[in-house]
Amino acid sequence: MPAVSFQQVSKTYPTPRGDLHALQSVSFDIEEGEFFGLLGPNGAGKTTLISVLAGLARASSGRVLVHGSDVQSDYATARRRLGVVPQELVFDPFFNVREALRIQSGYFGMQRNDAWIDELLDGLGLADKATANMRQLSGGMKRRVLIAQALVHKPSVIVLDEPTAGVDVELRQTLWQFVSDLNKSRGSTVLLTTHYLEEAEALCGRIAMLKQGRVVALESTSALLARAASNVLRFKTDAALPIDLAVQARITGRVVQLPANDALAVERILARLREVGVSPEDIEIRKADLEDVFLDLTGTGGRPGPVPLPGETPPDAGAADTVTGVGARNA
């Protein structure tokens, strides 16, 4: 039996400008013990799908099962098996960290849960904050508590909705270490949405990509990577690219990246640049990554969210991230 089964899930929001189809017949299963990634550009429907799974939103049609229990008709059983880490920082300011975790355990009818609470505090780097009031914690520490709260009832399915958006590298590493350990040692199923494609590539065995509420890819991470052009030519330039290259390029500020499978493709690109008088700087060839596939499939012409990949220029730092941006920037 799958850990999670999405069956023909649709969700429509009525808006003043007509119905908005946030999810359209989304169907896929997540098997027990999988580390599964849900990716998609902003507005693709990731949070809506997770809200339906967590019983926070009702699907307009279709159904979602958690270990066979329907999240609507058998909410309590399904919810017990889910540990959902929300995007927003919501917390009760009146309690200290340990109290908050004990109260959360109580919601699930778990008494004497302190051994597990200690393990969570240790694993998430919160051991010295156990008696700190929630109000006194930094944003990063509060996020760690939210994660601990989601895991306090030992759920078999862990759902992480962009848990590392805007958090520092240290927390990201602590979190991934901890969740990977749970996945490997306890066999927990993990469903992760993230804007960091590198993270999905490193952690997820299988990935679903959503675009405008529909599944556009559902494959193992390695199969998705195999879809990418195997090499990418990367260089810097201030000049405008000729349109035939611009339409294939991924551009971040001065950095241009073009699919180039073999030496001949590299030569052709360089010859074309010479022809139009563009001199590329810092030329290198790298292996294609998940972002290349993502851009190909979702056609967003940019990365999937506002968070830059490590080592890249943030999109709001004057970078033109789309093909049309090339013309706009360099025309």
Ligand SMILES: Nc1ncnc2c1ncn2[C@@H]1O[C@H](COP(=O)(O)OP(=O)(O)OP(=O)(O)O)[C@@H](O)[C@H]1O
């Ligand atoms: N309560 C709502 N009422 C109307 N429209 C909504 C509501 N919640 C979400 N939407 C719309 O549904 C679509 C999917 O939104 P959703 O938040 O699920 O996307 P997402 O993939 O999680 O995006 P992001 O990466 O930005 O978080 C968007 O067009 C969004 O504007």
